[in-house]
Amino acid sequence: MDKQPNPVLLDALDPLITALRIGGFRVVGPTVRDGVIRFAELSSAAESPTGWTDAQEPGRYRLRQEGELVFGYAASPDSAKRYTHPPRTTLFRWDKGPIEPEIDAPPTALIGLRACDLAALAVQDRVLGGSAAYRARRAALFLVAVDCATPSAVCFCTSMGTGPKAEAGFDLALTELSEPHRFLARAGSERGAEILAALPHRASAPADLAAAADVTRTATARMEPRRFELDGVKEQVAAARTSPVWEEIASRCLTCANCTIVCPTCFCTTVEDGTDLSDGAAERVERWDSCFTFGFTELGGEPVRASGAARYRQWLSHKFSTWVDQFGEYGCVGCGRCVTWCPAGIDLVEELERLR
Numbered sequence: 001m002d003k004q005p006n007p008v009l010l011d012a013l014d015p016l017i018t019a020l021r022i023g024g025f026r027v028v029g030p031t032v033r034d035g036v037i038r039f040a041e042l043s044s045a046a047e048s049p050t051g052w053t054d055a056q057e058p059g060r061y062r063l064r065q066e067g068e069l070v071f072g073y074a075a076s077p078d079s080a081k082r083y084t085h086p087p088r089t090t091l092f093r094w095d096k097g098p099i100e101p102e103i104d105a106p107p108t109a110l111i112g113l114r115a116c117d118l119a120a121l122a123v124q125d126r127v128l129g130g131s132a133a134y135r136a137r138r139a140a141l142f143l144v145a146v147d148c149a150t151p152s153a154v155c156f157c158t159s160m161g162t163g164p165k166a167e168a169g170f171d172l173a174l175t176e177l178s179e180p181h182r183f184l185a186r187a188g189s190e191r192g193a194e195i196l197a198a199l200p201h202r203a204s205a206p207a208d209l210a211a212a213a214d215v216t217r218t219a220t221a222r223m224e225p226r227r228f229e230l231d232g233v234k235e236q237v238a239a240a241r242t243s244p245v246w247e248e249i250a251s252r253c254l255t256c257a258n259c260t261i262v263c264p265t266c267f268c269t270t271v272e273d274g275t276d277l278s279d280g281a282a283e284r285v286e287r288w289d290s291c292f293t294f295g296f297t298e299l300g301g302e303p304v305r306a307s308g309a310a311r312y313r314q315w316l317s318h319k320f321s322t323w324v325d326q327f328g329e330y331g332c333v334g335c336g337r338c339v340t341w342c343p344a345g346i347d348l349v350e351e352l353e354r355l356r
Helices: 014-022 115-128 132-139 190-197 206-222 233-239 245-250 258-262 308-327 348-355
Strands: 008-010 026-033 036-041 052-057 060-065 088-094 108-113 141-146 172-177 182-187 269-275 282-288
Touching: 014 026, 014 108, 014 190, 036 060, 115 132, 115 141, 115 308, 132 141, 141 190, 172 190, 172 206, 182 190, 182 206, 233 308, 233 348, 245 308, 245 348, 308 348
Parallel strands: 026 108, 108 141, 141 172
Antiparallel strands: 008 182, 026 036, 052 060, 088 282, 172 182, 269 282
8 A cells, every 4th residue: 555544443353353254364363372372263352362461581481461452462483484384385296196286375364463573574575485385375364463562571673673563564453552442453455454444443543643652662662671783793693603602502502493493584494205105195295494403404415514503503694694695684583482482592682792
């Protein structure tokens, strides 16, 4: 859209979920599952994590009940990557002849994406946009973003210039307000405007706009202790190739690949061939892989990066240096997922500062 219409107020999420389901979308959003806020298919707003918030620190995640917000939590371990670049995809099957599977791209509305997730999708578009399967899955998405109100202790999107307010790349964006509880909604696309127009809403007032601005201002202030300067980091990381810091990090790193699994921009895959011994059918599958796995980029039967230090250096250097050479932008959006879900609690912001 060339110009976004004035934001309006919604009193509840159920009409939005109903309208999207009537429009043919399966609705996927946050819900509490196994002590974590995960993304799953929703039938109503009652399944949303209302009143739940999270405490995230390096290597630690805990939920607690607090307040009345529906989206009062920081980044979920899930991101849009699972819906654009699935963990496992069958490329083709062979059963008395080749069978090319149809691209699985059901119309899906993702509710609750943050500004960092939208930035990650823009990175994916640049990296994976040459794939017909990716483009089909991407086109099938209807994106409902929510401005971040409660960043965690590991978030640093302000340093990366990707948040906390959603600025572009969404169909609808919400700012959740309290006292009284309501949502300030704005459209970012023509189909977003059509959905919004069909919902029960009322005009926003200057006080609502001021309250929304205060949400962003407060979230930004909460991340100030995590702010770091990006200027020169590309060159500094590249120059630190022989730094002893890499070996020290490796003494803590388990090379478990948790960071790449939860990262919304990591895209590495491997291809596996398998045969069903019962009927002889064979298939080729693409699945997520990681530069932390021992056999990644193996040559001549030997791993290219045999040490944990080399594998961590590859990952961090790619995110903040060689990714810029390849794609003209950083491979990190500041969501902090890799820090929270690292079992060793390795904080890449601290490591970047050490490498300086």
